[in-house]
Amino acid sequence: MWTEIDNALTRTFRFQDFKMAFSFMSDVAEEAEYQEHHPWWSNEYNVVSFRLCTHDAGNTVTDKDHTLAAAIDKLAAEYGGN
Numbered sequence: 001m002w003t004e005i006d007n008a009l010t011r012t013f014r015f016q017d018f019k020m021a022f023s024f025m026s027d028v029a030e031e032a033e034y035q036e037h038h039p040w041w042s043n044e045y046n047v048v049s050f051r052l053c054t055h056d057a058g059n060t061v062t063d064k065d066h067t068l069a070a071a072i073d074k075l076a077a078e079y080g081g082n
Contacts, residue, residue: 013081020045
C-alpha cells in the first residue's frame, strides 16, 4: 500500500530475486517515460523503493503521482512483487 509521508507517496516492493526486480524497474522506466513523470527510486537486490511527488507543483502529491503509483502497482503484480 502507498503511504503519504512528507509530501510524497512512498512504497517498497519485494521480488523473488534481483533479476525480477530489475525487469520490473525496466518496465517502470518505460511507463514513467510514457507518462513524462519520473520517480525517485532505489534498489537493493530484490527490493525496490519509490518516492513519488510532483516537482513542478512544489514537491507535493498530485494526480500525476497517483496515476503513476497505480501503473507501478499493476506492473508489480505482474512480476509478483509485494
